[in-house]
Amino acid sequence: MSDATQDIAGCLTQLGNMSGMKMSTALAVREQHGRDISHHKPQPPDAVVYPRSRDDVVAIVNICRAHRVPVIPYGAGTSLEGHISAPRGGVCVDMSEMNAIIAINASDLDAVVQPGVTRKTLNAHIRDTGLFFPIDPGADASIGGMAGTRASGTNAVRYGTMRENVLALEVVTADGRVIRTGSRARKSSAGLDLTRLFVGSEGLLGIFTELTVRLYGIPEVIAGASCAFETLEGAVNTTIATIQSGIPIARMELIDDVQVEAINRYAQLGLPPGNTLLMEFHGTAAGVEEQAKAVQAIAAGEGGAAFKWSVQAEQRTRIWQARHDAVWANQQMRPGWSMWPTDVCVPISQLADCILATKADIEREGLFAPVLGHVGDGNFHLTIFFDPADPASLPRIKLLNERLVRRALAMQGTCSGEHGIGLGKTQFMREEHGEAVDIMLAIKRALDPDNILNPGKMLGPGALPADRGAVARG
Numbered sequence: 308m309s310d311a312t313q314d315i316a317g318c319l320t321q322l323g324n325m326s327g328m329k330m331s332t333a334l335a336v337r338e339q340h341g342r343d344i345s346h347h348k349p350q351p352p353d354a355v356v357y358p359r360s361r362d363d364v365v366a367i368v369n370i371c372r373a374h375r376v377p378v379i380p381y382g383a384g385t386s387l388e389g390h391i392s393a394p395r396g397g398v399c400v401d402m403s404e405m406n407a408i409i410a411i412n413a414s415d416l417d418a419v420v421q422p423g424v425t426r427k428t429l430n431a432h433i434r435d436t437g438l439f440f441p442i443d444p445g446a447d448a449s450i451g452g453m454a455g456t457r458a459s460g461t462n463a464v465r466y467g468t469m470r471e472n473v474l475a476l477e478v479v480t481a482d483g484r485v486i487r488t489g490s491r492a493r494k495s496s497a498g499l500d501l502t503r504l505f506v507g508s509e510g511l512l513g514i515f516t517e518l519t520v521r522l523y524g525i526p527e528v529i530a531g532a533s534c535a536f537e538t539l540e541g542a543v544n545t546t547i548a549t550i551q552s553g554i555p556i557a558r559m560e561l562i563d564d565v566q567v568e569a570i571n572r573y574a575q576l577g578l579p580p581g582n583t584l585l586m587e588f589h590g591t592a593a594g595v596e597e598q599a600k601a602v603q604a605i606a607a608g609e610g611g612a613a614f615k616w617s618v619q620a621e622q623r624t625r626i627w628q629a630r631h632d633a634v635w636a637n638q639q640m641r642p643g644w645s646m647w648p649t650d651v652c653v654p655i656s657q658l659a660d661c662i663l664a665t666k667a668d669i670e671r672e673g674l675f676a677p678v679l680g681h682v683g684d685g686n687f688h689l690t691i692f693f694d695p696a697d698p699a700s701l702p703r704i705k706l707l708n709e710r711l712v713r714r715a716l717a718m719q720g721t722c723s724g725e726h727g728i729g730l731g732k733t734q735f736m737r738e739e740h741g742e743a744v745d746i747m748l749a750i751k752r753a754l755d756p757d758n759i760l761n762p763g764k765m766l767g768p769g770a771l772p773a774d775r776g777a778v779a780r781g
Contacts, residue, residue, distance in 0.1 A: 315353050315396065318374035322356055322398065325366060329357040329404075340381055340391065340399040344634070346647045346693075347389035347730060352379060352399040359404050361477065361485060361516040368514065368759075369483040371398055377762050380510040382452025383425060385444075387648045388729030390456065390509055394763050400514060402451055408432050409517065416522045417474060417491055422451020422515045438522040441466040444725065445631035451515045456727040457507030461627065464550070464683030465557040465589065466523065468725070473506050477517035481755035491519055504750070509727055510761035512754050526589035529557075530599065531617040531626060534586070535579040537610035539563060539666060539678075542582045543659040546682045548605045550655050554598050558587035559683035560630055563666065566637070566677035573636030574629035579612065584682075585630060587623070630679070634690055637677055641692045644675075649708050649731075651715035652686040652724030661718055662687055665711055672703055686724030713738070733767040 323330050331337070332354045341351035353376075358364045371378045377397025384391060393399065406423035413436045420429060427447045429440050442453060444460035452458075454476070459468035466472070475489030488501035505512055536542040546559055562570065563582050571578055586602065588595040603614055617623050629636070638646065653661045662678065669676045669689070680687025691707060693700040712722045712735050722728075722735040737744050748766055751758075 312375045314374040318376045319354050321370045328363050331355045341393050343386045345387045346645050350392040350394045352393035353396045355399045357401050357404045364479045365483050378759050379761050380514050382449035385446035385448045387726045388731035390729035419519045420450050424450050439525050454506050459725045461558045472521040475519035478513035480513045481760050509765050528592050528595045530595050531587045531623040532614040534584045534606050534611045534614050535581045539582045541609035542584050543662050545606045545609045549602050554601050557589040560585040561680050561682040563678040566679050569636040569640045570629050573639050576629050637690050644692045645695045647691040647704050650688040650724050650726045653715050653718045653720030655685045657718040658685050728765040
């Protein structure tokens with residue numbers, strides 16, 4: 308979007324006159340809303356607004372469209388690929404004040420929430436019902452943001468991702484319409500599946516104002532275990548054999564030897580040194596015992612040590628919190644350094660080859676880049692660290708990331724299992740999807756002809772007419 312077509316001043320004047328809605332143009336607030344925790348350069352919006360209702364969102368979109376000003380939806384700011392930055396300026400729509408839990412339909416195992424509700428808030432609210440919301444990307448992300456990036460996390464191997472767990476949406480489109488997609492029914496053959504279209508659209512097609520999500524019964528028994536391995540290959544092969552055997556494990560997380568050292572230092576967990584699998588089993592007492600014995604037998608055959616069990620909720624919570632805090636543990640190992648988080652996902656049969664080749668690449672480059680991942684569904688992550696005072700390090704890391712992605716694509720995988728595309732991985736979209744990107748662009752043009760919704764993300768700068776000649780800001 309060209310700055311020449313925008314009327315920022317007129318837009319902000321109208322937004323500032325909206326009754327009952329906060330707006331801030333303070334530099335500190337704008338900078339906070341223009342950055343995530345990745346290496347991407349912060350690019351602040353021109354203003355941040357805080358809608359409290361669907362009608363507020365409609366008014367914001369209509370005002371911004373009239374002035375041809377970009378609109379960037381914002382959840383909790385935990386994204387990793389520059390999704391929330393504002394390279395063309397514009398208005399950041401912070402959904403944190405739309406945080407009502409509208410309905411808990413315990414008998415039907417679903418909940419209706421506003422987008423600013425976070426996953427921890429929802430689970431705390433429903434704990435006494437015997438239900439839980441299982442999608443757990445680590446950060447206390449907002450439900451709206453999780454749907455926007457098609458988040459998954461540690462429980463995805465058993466419970467699926469946001470794609471499977473969003474039943475219906477209320478969406479404000481770029482022309483100010485309010486539409487509803489889906490219903491509370493568990494299946495439908497009525498029309499195009501617009502819910503799946505909007506889930507994972509990263510704010511390019513509309514702004515969520517209400518979401519209906521699946522809930523699940525809290526299992527009778529939950530048991531956690533860790534298992535150290537002589538080799539990284541043994542840990543990954545155990546994962547592959549477990550999934551191929553059809554064992555319904557709930558969580559299966561890989562942390563390599565470098566990551567184990569960082570987590571032990573940060574959280575004082577006392578895990579044995581070496582490559583480790585963190586696991587969790589859900590079900591009845593008999594079912595959990597059967598699952599655990601089967602995985603133990605597989606692990607023993609791959610050089611795994613005896614399982615170290617954590618059956619008390621407090622122990623399990625401590626271990627999984629340490630896993631979720633891995634990025635901060637890694638930061639403690641390299642204080643003052645910048646980080647480049649990345650992820651890929653491959654078919655489970657290709658997982659060992661992909662991880663081992665990537666680990667060799669890291670060691671050959673002499674980089675600090677711990678490996679971890681939700682390996683039960685073929686997804687793994689690197690957090691590559693670099694010294695910002697060393698300008699020669701960034702090109703090496705960029706090449707490492709490109710080799711990782713192209714290795715995954717050659718294995719018929721994807722450039723991102725759950726981080727999404729944002730600004731960071733737009734260059735790989737056509738390599739992965741080919742001419743299907745043209746269909747995505749056609750959908751974007753049809754729903755957002757003025758290209759005001761999160762422009763420049765996912766499908767790339769210059770992809771739409773209003774992108775051409777746009778001036779980067781910030």
